[in-house]
Amino acid sequence: MTRLSPFRIGQIVRKEVRQLFRDPRSRPILFVAPLIQLLLFGYAVNTDVRNTPMAVLDHDRSAASRRLIDAMEAAGYFDVVHAADRSAELVEYLDRGRATVVLEIPPRFGRDLAAGQPARIQLLLDGTDSNTGTVALGYARRIVLAFGLEEGGRLELLEAGPRLEPRAWFNPALESRTYNVPGVIGILLTLMCLLLTAFSVVRERELGTLDQLRVSPVRPAELILGKTIPVTIVALVDLALITAVARVWFGIPFRGSLMVLLVVSLLFIISGLAAGLLISTVSKTQQEAFLTMYLVLLPSIMFSGFFFPIHSMPELFQWLSYINPLRYFMEIVRALFLKGAGAAELWPQFGALLLIGMVALGWAIRRFARSIA
Secondary structure (H helix, E strand, C coil), rough: CCCCHHHHHHHHHHHHHHHHHCCCCCHHHHHHHHHHHHHHHHCCCCCCCCCEEEEEEEEECCCHHHHHHHHHHHHCCEEEEECCHHHHHHHHHCCCCCEEEEEEEECCCCHHCCCCCCEEEEEEEEECHHHHHHHHHHHHHHHHHHHHHHHHCCCEEEECCCCCCCCCCCCCCHHHHHHHHHHHHHHHHHHHHHHHHHHHHHHHHCCCCCHHHHHCCCHHHHHHHHHHHHHHHHHHHHHHHHHHHHHCCCCCCCCCCCCHHHHHHHHHHHHCCCCCCCCHHCCHHHHHHHHHHHHHHHHHHHHCCCCHHHHCCCCCHHHHHCCHHHHHHHHHHHHHHHCCCCCCHHHHHHHHHHHHHHHHHHHHHHHHHHCCC
């Protein structure tokens, strides 16, 4: 078997780097666009509930009821937009969407609270947006619990069950941004690998230069290495930039090992390169490559656990997620950032990522070599 030539690989790498940076408009796409996307994802993909419009009906009108309303507003989760005089107004505000939450405080509320007796309140939520309703109810329970302990009485929602005192580890403030931003790293790396690998090959096919490479002494394996090495370098640079912005700008804690992050990112990039090569083998034009890329990218994101928990999906989709490398990368990177986990705790995800990457890369190389032979 003919040995690979480092010289020919180096020449292809040199050509690819020149082609990537020849156009002044390509540099912002390679290094600035991922940062902009990280900022957009970091601020826009936010499931925290703030300033939720709330209507209030206070039958008691005591000092204790006013303190409870003030406590609801002071937490920053609720914003009192209307003080009702009758129960029908609360229903009207819910029906018309003017309020997401309505709070009704019954008579004798302050007297029952001062006497140490169960002082109950009623909280109604607009369940149209189930996520907002669930999160708002959780916030309300925490505020009511804290207020009841402070007042020294027993304060409960009408539907409340046993009293408990929750405590969150790894993300004490329960901020969705702290959970989402590390996952954005995987999405951006996937996008860059697919974009650069698939389009570079299809562009050469459209320009006719791929036919010139077929009759040159360059072997298919050398061509593949020459095209993927620059993409790997660009992806690693983007990884460093994105991680720095996540740490400095968003204040996301990083409790793990940078070396472990580098190794797992390399394994994940291999999977992205393999997917890009596979797209290049089935696409004849750049438009076709673009459509195929999103046909791969969107299901990868949906089945990764970024937007929706995998355990809540139908069983068929849970099984499909096992062949998605983005799923394992997100589990690893979130554990590295938030929990400080190491390779000993994450070896199943490492193994799955390595297996998928090797199988996908071998398949992609075989198909790519056959397509240019």
